[in-house]
Amino acid sequence: MKRTEIINLLIQNIDAKKYLEIGVSDGTNFSNVKCDYKIGVDPSTETSANFHLTSDEFFERNEETFDVIFVDGLHHADQVYRDVMNSLKVLNEGGYIVCHDLNPVEEQHQIIPYQGGAWNGDCWKAFVMLRMERDDLEMYTVDADCGCGIITRGSQELLNLSYPMTYHYLDQNRKELLNLISPEEFLSKFVDNKQYGLSELLHNYVYDPENAENNFSLGLYYDGIGQTASALSYYLRCAERSNDDLLKYECLIRGAMCFDKQGTRNFTVKSLLLHTLALCPHRPEGYYMMSRFHEKENKDGSWNESYTIASIGLKVADLNPPPLRTDVDYPGEYALHFRKALTSWHCGLCEESRDLFLELLDKYEMTPSFRQIAIDNLKNMNVNIKPFAVYTKDKFDRLKVKFDGAENISENYSEAYQDMFVLTMLNGKRNGTYLEVGAGNAFYGNNTALLEKEFGWKGVALDVDEGFVTAHTNERSNPCLLRDATKINYVPFLNGLDFPNEIDYLQLDCDPPEVTYKILLSMPFDTHKFAVITYEHDYYCDETKSFQEKSRKYLESYGYVRVVNNISPDDSRPYEDWWVHPDLVSSNILNQLLDISDETKKAEKYILIK
Ligand SMILES: C[S@@+](CC[C@H](N)C(=O)[O-])C[C@H]1O[C@@H](n2cnc3c(N)ncnc32)[C@H](O)[C@@H]1O
Numbered sequence: 136m137k138r139t140e141i142i143n144l145l146i147q148n149i150d151a152k153k154y155l156e157i158g159v160s161d162g163t164n165f166s167n168v169k170c171d172y173k174i175g176v177d178p179s180t181e182t183s184a185n186f187h188l189t190s191d192e193f194f195e196r197n198e199e200t201f202d203v204i205f206v207d208g209l210h211h212a213d214q215v216y217r218d219v220m221n222s223l224k225v226l227n228e229g230g231y232i233v234c235h236d237l238n239p240v241e242e243q244h245q246i247i248p249y250q251g252g253a254w255n256g257d258c259w260k261a262f263v264m265l266r267m268e269r270d271d272l273e274m275y276t277v278d279a280d281c282g283c284g285i286i287t288r289g290s291q292e293l294l295n296l297s298y299p300m301t302y303h304y305l306d307q308n309r310k311e312l313l314n315l316i317s318p319e320e321f322l323s324k325f326v327d328n329k330q331y332g333l334s335e336l337l338h339n340y341v342y343d344p345e346n347a348e349n350n351f352s353l354g355l356y357y358d359g360i361g362q363t364a365s366a367l368s369y370y371l372r373c374a375e376r377s378n379d380d381l382l383k384y385e386c387l388i389r390g391a392m393c394f395d396k397q398g399t400r401n402f403t404v405k406s407l408l409l410h411t412l413a414l415c416p417h418r419p420e421g422y423y424m425m426s427r428f429h430e431k432e433n434k435d436g437s438w439n440e441s442y443t444i445a446s447i448g449l450k451v452a453d454l455n456p457p458p459l460r461t462d463v464d465y466p467g468e469y470a471l472h473f474r475k476a477l478t479s480w481h482c483g484l485c486e487e488s489r490d491l492f493l494e495l496l497d498k499y500e501m502t503p504s505f506r507q508i509a510i511d512n513l514k515n516m517n518v519n520i521k522p523f524a525v526y527t528k529d530k531f532d533r534l535k536v537k538f539d540g541a542e543n544i545s546e547n548y549s550e551a552y553q554d555m556f557v558l559t560m561l562n563g564k565r566n567g568t569y570l571e572v573g574a575g576n577a578f579y580g581n582n583t584a585l586l587e588k589e590f591g592w593k594g595v596a597l598d599v600d601e602g603f604v605t606a607h608t609n610e611r612s613n614p615c616l617l618r619d620a621t622k623i624n625y626v627p628f629l630n631g632l633d634f635p636n637e638i639d640y641l642q643l644d645c646d647p648p649e650v651t652y653k654i655l656l657s658m659p660f661d662t663h664k665f666a667v668i669t670y671e672h673d674y675y676c677d678e679t680k681s682f683q684e685k686s687r688k689y690l691e692s693y694g695y696v697r698v699v700n701n702i703s704p705d706d707s708r709p710y711e712d713w714w715v716h717p718d719l720v721s722s723n724i725l726n727q728l729l730d731i732s733d734e735t736k737k738a739e740k741y742i743l744i745k
Pocket residue numbers: 138156157158159160161162163164165176177178179182188189190191207208209214
C-alpha cells in the first residue's frame with residue numbers, strides 16, 4: 136500500500152473537497168491524488184507546486200482550510216512538528232493529516248543532515264513528540280511506504296518516554312512509539328467502517344465459498360491493499376462461479392489489471408482480455424485495455440494490433456455504457472477515439488491521426504493528461520493546435536488599435552480574440568481584475584491566460600468540470616474554483632474575495648445559452664461595474680433564437696454599450712457580443728471599434744486591418 140492510496144482512501148472516506156500537500160517534489164503523489172481542489176506547496180521552483188514558498192511562509196499567508204493535508208516537506212523533526220501544528224489550525228472538522236517517512240528501517244536513513252542514499256529524515260521524532268503532548272489527537276502510523284502517519288482530532292493516551300529519543304529506542308519500540316498498524320487495520324479502522332471489515336468478508340467466504348459475490352468482495356479487498364496475487368485468485372473464482380456476464384466481465388478486467396501490475400504474465404493478461412471481448416463485445420473497456428496492452432507489448436506489428444482493436448471497439452461498442460461496479464481506469468467516451476488517434480500515427484496513417492486528435496481536442500472534455508498528450512502529438516506533427524483564430528506577433532502592424540504592450544505579445548490564447556479585445560478596450564492595462572465564468576482550459580482557448588501571464592492581472596475563474604479546475608490549479612497562478620456558477624450569490628462571493636466594485640473584465644461563457652443567460656441575470660450589476668464584458672449567446676446554435684436579444688436588452692438596461700455584435704471565430708458562427716461600461720473605458724477607443732451592424736463578424740477581421 137502506498138501513501139497515495141492511503142490519502143485517496145481517506146479523501147473518499149470523508150468525501151474531502153480540499154487537499155493540501157506540503158512538499159510536492161516531482162508531483163508523483165500530488166498528481167495522483169483524487170480531490171476536487173488541490174494545493175501544493177514547495178519552495179523549489181522546479182516543482183509544479185501552486186505556491187513556491189516554504190511551508191512556514193505558506194501558513195503565514197494562508198487563509199484557507201483543508202480536509203486532508205499531507206505533510207511531506209523538509210524532513211527535519213522541528214519542521215515536521217511545525218508543519219503538523221500549523222496544519223491542525225487549518226484542518227476542517229473530521230479531516231486528516233497524513234505524514235510521510237515516519238518509520239526509517241536503518242539508522243542512517245534518519246540522520247540529519249542528509250548523507251546521501253535512501254533517507255527518511257527524523258520526522259518520526261516529531262510524531263513521537265505529538266504522541267507525548269497532544270491527548271486531543273488520535274494518531275496511527277500505517278506500516279507501509281516508509282511509514283504513513285495519520286492524525287485526526289480525537290483522543291489518545293499520552294506516551295510517557297523513559298529514554299531519550301534515539302534510533303535504538305525507536306527500533307526497539309516501533310509499535311508503541313509510532314502506534315503502528317497494518318494496512319489491513321488501516322482499512323478496517325478508516326475505510327471499511329461503512330462496509331465490511333476483512334474478518335467479516337472471510338467469515339462470509341468460509342460460510343459460502345461458492346458464492347460469487349463473496350469471492351468478488353474479497354478480490355476487491357485484497358486489490359485495495361495492493362495484494363494483487365490474492366485479489367486475482369478471488370476474481371477468477373468469482374468469474375467461474377457467477378451467472379452474471381457483466382460481473383464475469385468485470386472480474387476478468389480486474390484480473391488482467393492485477394496480472395498487469397505484477398508485470399510478469401503478459402500472455403495471461405492477453406488471454407483474460409480476449410475473454411472480456413468474447414463475453415461483452417459491446418462494452419468498451421476490454422477494447423481499450425487490449426489496445427493499450429498491444430502498445431505496451433511493443434513487438435513487431437503491435438501498433439497495428441493496437442489500432443485494429445481500437446477501431447473495432449469504436450464500431451461495435453457502446454462508448455458510454457452504464458458504469459461497472461468499480462473503476463477500471465476507463466477514461467470515458469473519448470478513450471477509444473484517443474487510442475485510434477494515437478495508434479494510427481504509428482501505423483503511418485498520419486492524416487487520420489491529426490484529424491482525430493484535433494477532433495478530440497474540439498469535442499471532448501479529456502483529463503489534462505490526455506489533453507496534453509493530444510497537444511504534444513499534434514505539435515510533433517507540426518500542426519497548429521489552435522484550429523481557431525490565433526493572434527501572432529507578425530500581425531502587430533495590422534492591429535486596428537495598437538494598445539500599450541501589444542508589441543510584446545507573441546501569441547494569444549483566446550478562441551476568437553477575446554483577450555486582445557479586452558486589452559484593446561483598456562489600452563493594455565496592467566494588473567487588472569477579472570471574473571471568468573466558465574473557465575474551460577487553462578490556456579488552450581482561454582480568455583484570461585494572456586491577461587494573467589503577460590499583463591499581471593488577478594482574478595478568479597469558475598467551472599463545474601473537475602478536469603478543467605485541476606488543470607487550472609496546477610498550471611495557472613490565479614485560482615479556478617469548482618463551483619456551479621448558477622448557484623452563487625455573487626455580492627457576498629465577490630466581497631469575500633476582496634474584489635473591488637469596479638472589475639475590469641467579466642467573461643460569461645457557459646454553454647448552453649440558457650445557462651449563460653441565467654448566470655447573466657444573477658450578476659451583481661446593482662453593486663458592481665465591469666469595464667468589459669464578453670457574452671456568449673451562441674445565436675448560431677440557439678434553437679430558440681431568443682437569448683441574443685434578451686441578453687442585449689438586459690445589459691442595455693444597466694447602461695452597458697455593445698461595441699460589437701455577432702462575433703464569430705470564423706465567417707459563419709455568430710456566438711458572442713462584446714460590451715463595455717462607458718464610465719470605465721475611453722470613448723476614443725470605443726468609437727474606433729464600434730460596429731453593431733447585423734452581419735456576422737469574424738473576430739480576426741474585426742480586430743485587424745485587412
Ligand atoms: C519527499 S519530497 C516530497 C514528495 C511528494 N510529497 C510525493 O509524495 O511525491 C520533499 C519535498 O519537500 C520540499 N521542501 C523542502 N523544504 C520545504 C519546506 N520548508 N516547505 C515545503 N516543502 C519543502 C522539497 O523541495 C521536496 O520537493
